Amino acid sequence: MVYGAPIAVVQILVIWVVLFMIFPTEVKEIPPIERPPSELSNKQKLTLGVFVFAVLAWLTGKLPDPVANVIGWSGHGYSSSMVAATVLIVLYFTDLIEEQDIKNGKWSTLLLIGGGLSLGAALEVTGLVNVISDWLMGLTSGGSPLLAIIIVVVSGLGISIIASNTASAGIFLPIAIGLGQKIGFSPVILAVAVGISTSLDFMLPVGTPPNAIAYSTGKVSMPEMIKAGILLDITGAVLTIIMAYLLWPYLI
Numbered sequence: 001m002v003y004g005a006p007i008a009v010v011q012i013l014v015i016w017v018v019l020f021m022i023f024p025t026e027v028k029e030i031p032p033i034e035r036p037p038s039e040l041s042n043k044q045k046l047t048l049g050v051f052v053f054a055v056l057a058w059l060t061g062k063l064p065d066p067v068a069n070v071i072g073w074s075g076h077g078y079s080s081s082m083v084a085a086t087v088l089i090v091l092y093f094t095d096l097i098e099e100q101d102i103k104n105g106k107w108s109t110l111l112l113i114g115g116g117l118s119l120g121a122a123l124e125v126t127g128l129v130n131v132i133s134d135w136l137m138g139l140t141s142g143g144s145p146l147l148a149i150i151i152v153v154v155s156g157l158g159i160s161i162i163a164s165n166t167a168s169a170g171i172f173l174p175i176a177i178g179l180g181q182k183i184g185f186s187p188v189i190l191a192v193a194v195g196i197s198t199s200l201d202f203m204l205p206v207g208t209p210p211n212a213i214a215y216s217t218g219k220v221s222m223p224e225m226i227k228a229g230i231l232l233d234i235t236g237a238v239l240t241i242i243m244a245y246l247l248w249p250y251l252i
């Protein structure tokens with residue numbers, strides 16, 4: 001939080017300004033929202049129950065060892081995808097959703113995220129990660145901390161544009177740590193820079209889960225995301241580089 005909070009505060013202001021400049025609002029007045037009935041219908045209660053079940057099932061798939069040792073239970077052991085499939089089946093057979101609802105799902109977004117995860121795995125399995133690591137270390141042979149930060153941030157952000165942020169972080173964390181050890185610079189700073197830079201992408205749905213959620217609404221097109229996202233990516237990268245070089249060394 002200490003590392004990311006200053007970036008988040010400034011970036012929120014930048015996002016607000018950029019979005020209002022690119023997509024000026026035509027709404028002059030927000031109409032009043034009709035209050036929903038205080039009593040929940042049977043379908044609403046059932047939906048709420050299924051939602052609570054899904055959340056609890058996702059959280060208890062595998063419990064942390066300290067918790068498991070205390071309560072004597074390590075979790076149910078089912079994967080998050082199995083829980084999601086179970087929830088989908090329950091929703092369908094309780095008539096909370098219909099077949100057409102499933103067909104109208106944003107499957108393209110899921111395939112896009114899956115493709116990003118597969119790409120990240122392919123980079124690691126094929127050994128391309130090691131090639132990239134050696135190349136990046138060669139660029140910082142002079143031992144410049146600023147150059148190392150720039151390379152890590154730009155590379156982390158760049159790969160997260162075409163792969164998910166979790167896959168990108170998994171790829172670049174070992175590279176960043178090794179890079180810091182080689183040039184005698186704090187691996188912690190470079191590792192944090194990777195964690196933040198791989199979550200900065202606003203250009204494509206695969207970049208982060210919030211991107212995918214926004215795109216799946218159908219209210220934001222791909223060209224619109226790229227148009228606004230490229231500016232936000234640049235400002236986020238610049239902010240991260242400045243903070244990592246000027247502020248973070250004093251926080252270690």
